[in-house]
Amino acid sequence: MTLVLSSGNSCQVCGSERLRELVSFRELPRVTSDARPWPAGGRLACCEECGAAQKIVDDAWRAEIAQIYRNYELYHQSQGDEQPIFSGQSTGPQPRSALIIDYLDGALTLREDARVLDFGCGTGSALKTFSGRHPRWRLYGAEIRDDARERLVQLPNFVELYTCDLDAIDARFDLVTLIHSLEHLISPVDTLIELRRLIGDDGRVFVQVPDCAITPFDFVIVDHLTHFTVESLRRLGERAGYETVAAHDALLPKELSWIGKAVASRDRPAATPHKGMDEIRAQVDWLNAQVRNSRELARSSANFGIFGTSISGTWLAGAVDEEVDFFVDEDPRRIGREHMGRPVIAPDNVAENSDVFVPLIPKVAAAVKSRLARQGVRYHAPAEIVR
Numbered sequence: 351m352t353l354v355l356s357s358g359n360s361c362q363v364c365g366s367e368r369l370r371e372l373v374s375f376r377e378l379p380r381v382t383s384d385a386r387p388w389p390a391g392g393r394l395a396c397c398e399e400c401g402a403a404q405k406i407v408d409d410a411w412r413a414e415i416a417q418i419y420r421n422y423e424l425y426h427q428s429q430g431d432e433q434p435i436f437s438g439q440s441t442g443p444q445p446r447s448a449l450i451i452d453y454l455d456g457a458l459t460l461r462e463d464a465r466v467l468d469f470g471c472g473t474g475s476a477l478k479t480f481s482g483r484h485p486r487w488r489l490y491g492a493e494i495r496d497d498a499r500e501r502l503v504q505l506p507n508f509v510e511l512y513t514c515d516l517d518a519i520d521a522r523f524d525l526v527t528l529i530h531s532l533e534h535l536i537s538p539v540d541t542l543i544e545l546r547r548l549i550g551d552d553g554r555v556f557v558q559v560p561d562c563a564i565t566p567f568d569f570v571i572v573d574h575l576t577h578f579t580v581e582s583l584r585r586l587g588e589r590a591g592y593e594t595v596a597a598h599d600a601l602l603p604k605e606l607s608w609i610g611k612a613v614a615s616r617d618r619p620a621a622t623p624h625k626g627m628d629e630i631r632a633q634v635d636w637l638n639a640q641v642r643n644s645r646e647l648a649r650s651s652a653n654f655g656i657f658g659t660s661i662s663g664t665w666l667a668g669a670v671d672e673e674v675d676f677f678v679d680e681d682p683r684r685i686g687r688e689h690m691g692r693p694v695i696a697p698d699n700v701a702e703n704s705d706v707f708v709p710l711i712p713k714v715a716a717a718v719k720s721r722l723a724r725q726g727v728r729y730h731a732p733a734e735i736v737r
């Protein structure tokens with residue numbers, strides 16, 4: 351069932367007022383982007399014109415966001431360090447920003463003393479990587495709070511942390527990066543328009559966001575307002591007055607990367623065909639099925655565990671609640687600790703006669719299942735998304 355919204359909300363991507371709410375989303379438990387369980391009650395809509403999925407910005411959502419950011423603890427489980435990316439070919443796990451800087455070094459030709467602003471710099475982990483790689487870059491950060499200042503000023507080439515509104519920044523940059531920040535913004539188009547002033551004609555904007563076409567778990571993250579696909583990211587950038595220099599989904603798993611440069615004049619981008627509502631409904635149904643199936647499994651299992659302690663594992667544990675006995679994780683920094691009051695166990699140490707649900711996208715979950723399943727320990731992967 352869907353509901354046409356009352357006026358006042360317009361699509362974050364294309365500006366259309368034809369947003370439709372997907373009511374089945376309201377019953378889904380949620381999670382915050384810093385991995386805390388959050389109750390059901392969110393509102394998800396799909397734009398009938400461009401197909402983009404997005405949260406409905408109403409008073410309830412604004413109040414939730416304010417509450418989340420008051421207590422925000424990015425990467426709290428590993429003391430402020432980035433989660434490593436385990437990519438098949440590399441020599442070992444690397445921080446995500448190391449892979450991003452590798453990519454930017456290949457895609458852009460920046461001068462040696464480039465001025466670089468990380469918009470939404472969080473704890474400063476990307477700036478730290480940039481600083482190590484490019485000691486002559488002059489680095490700036492922008493964030494809503496100044497908690498990271500103490501860490502940032504230790505970087506030898508760090509210049510300034512802005513906690514003001516964008517329009518109060520009077521500086522020019524060769525590169526502005528938004529690494530997992532655009533999806534949080536209440537008006538991403540306005541921010542991108544404002545950033546055009548800061549990069550001038552020659553600067554570049556780099557955006558990294560989750561890919562909701564690959565991972566429906568993005569929808570249940572309360573403080574993610576806009577849920578991007580490669581098409582909608584490109585479309586938003588073009589609506590904000592940029593030309594797409596690069597857009598792709600191969601840099602990091604389940605994520606999208608986009609580089610834009612400002613264009614002086616532009617045509618409104620043509621509407622692209624989209625699956626829109628049907629696609630998003632299929633993904634929300636798939637999330638609801640995981641909640642149902644894992645609750646059922648937890649009730650009938652002697653020993654019920656959840657694979658992973660990040661976003662999706664925390665989300666599902668919040669949904670199943672007291673019937674979760676343990677978590678399974680392969681990250682050595684998490685093994686042996688507690689998460690949500692339950693032990694975090696290495697795969698080898700899971701007790702016999704256990705069931706472990708793997709809340710990951712079907713292909714990845716199936717791979718985990720076939721890699722870890724052993725005598726007496728049953729891993730359960732979600733079914734394919736029925737589109």
Ligand SMILES: [Zn+2]
Pocket residue numbers: 361362363364365366397398399400401402
């Ligand atoms: Zn739209």
